[in-house]
Amino acid sequence: MNAPEPSRWRLLAAAPWIVVMAGVLVMIVLFVAATGYLAGDRRPASAPEPVFPFVPGNTPTPEITVEASGSPSPSAGPTSRSPVATARPTSPGATPSRPGQPRPTTPAGRPSTSAPPNPPPAQPTGLTARYRVTNDWRGMFMAEVRIRNEASSPRSWTVELRFPSGVGRLRAYWVDESSQPTLRRSGETYIFTGAQPAPAGGSVPLRVQFEHDDRTDRPALCTVNGVACTFG
Secondary structure (H helix, E strand, O other): OOOHHHHHHHHHHHHHHHHHHHHHHHHHHHHHHHHHHHHHOOOOOOOOOOOOOOOOOOOOOOEEEEOOOOOOOOOOOOOOOOOEEEEOOOOOOOOOOOOOOOOOOOOOOOOOOOOOOOOOOOOOOOEEEEEEEEEEEOOEEEEEEEEEEOOOOOEOOEEEEEOOOOEEEEEEEEEOOOOOOEEEEEOOEEEEEOOOOEOOOOEEEEEEEEEEOOOOOOOOEEEEOOEEOEEO
């Protein structure tokens, strides 16, 4: 009945050593695990110093440049900002367009700014006139204004004459072998209007007789339907 007592005391005496051995075994396991972890996390000698992202002044922003001929190469090291990409044009002279800005277009209904066409030139009257002195004597002279119609149809005519101050009053006027023209004055200008039109391809001789001072007999103004006369 007393045989089990010595075994119980021996078991109680060996319990502390069992606890110590278990603790030593646990420490050995922890030491081996820590040694392996530190060996794997060891930094190579050539590696740069680590930069912590939250240390003030040590947060540079790397810039990534995208080349046209290759893929972008990101810079090493941590960063707290988003990298900025800069694209270069693939061909010289090409200008990249800005996003969100539409190019201006010319409206289809834009009014034309071209000058209006020139008006057609005025049609010629077909009448010409030549002034010449036919007779000249003391204190008086006689002149002829020959009206020629170069048109293909008859033309009415009006002759205007104005002389310098050396020419005096009008003594007579007529048209050979035709009805006599009418006369009116506008200041110093004599205006003769034919009673009959000038025939096509023909001529009308208007003759006038004036007093003068023997120094001038050439008019300052001579026109037929606004066209200047020739002299001689």
